[in-house]
Amino acid sequence: MKRIAIDMDEVIADANERFAAWYQRDHGIVFAPEQLSTTRFTDLLPEEHKYLINEYVYHDDFFKDLTVIKDSQKVIGELYKKYEIFITTAAMEFPNSFLPKLQWMKDHFPYITWKNIVYCGDKSIINADYLIDDNVGHFKRFIGQGILFTAPHNVNVEWDVRVNGWKEVADMLL
């Protein structure tokens, strides 16, 4: 059975939406959906507010109850019948995310248990056939095929295998 490793943030969990929501809460500024979907969130902020990114991402509540990325539950549910599924997230950088991420998985993907959830930093340690991730940096030393999941920060990044959303993952792997 082939194995798919799947990243969390911007692939199944919408962290970008959280950034936008907290920034709106704190500064009353609303960005247009087209801006949010095509531009790295940091790049939308004025210079004097860029520090907020770090403040938000290390906040205890940042990773709680993030919105599930569209179609991911349906497609991963189908992939689960044909592949071994592992969730592989670079959580080690954010100790505040450890418990919320585990709870989030229980809430939204309860059939993927702790045995198949991996917190790491350098994803070259992952042994899988495919890695679906929004960060092309993780593919360089990855043993399998990296599949770039389109996210605002990577729309202009070059990579030969790219998917725009989970329906395209289904077309490719089901």
Place this chain on the structure above:
Amino acid sequence: MKRIAIDMDEVIADANERFAAWYQRDHGIVFAPEQLSTTRFTDLLPEEHKYLINEYVYHDDFFKDLTVIKDSQKVIGELYKKYEIFITTAAMEFPNSFLPKLQWMKDHFPYITWKNIVYCGDKSIINADYLIDDNVGHFKRFIGQGILFTAPHNVNVEWDVRVNGWKEVADMLL
């Protein structure tokens, strides 16, 4: 550069000693070193106390300040010059261990950063040349060579590559 994955509990961190210390604290019973080093701790307990294992291991303080396994700092320091080192621990089963384990690594192996620390469940997800672990179950689907690190619970387990302590790891890999 070849890569070594190294487990934590009973390989670099002495969880067994913690079980014995807490049991002594709670019930005043002291086991002989020979008993502790050759017998699974659960098997030393009377039937009515076996439940304590689960109570201890899920306690918030269980993984704090564990004793470093003899010679591991010296030998891993040497291995680090010749190999990529990753720490791979099945921490996902014990959410109470997430923060203490990260702190423990900072305290005792500060040059091994979050990028090279992995919390997982099923270690077949690990892509490395060697896995030094006290649990032979992790070797069955592991992509590289499993090296069984002797611990009380595995003295009678069959595995072709075994090391009795870190000096034997040095002899094998340095």
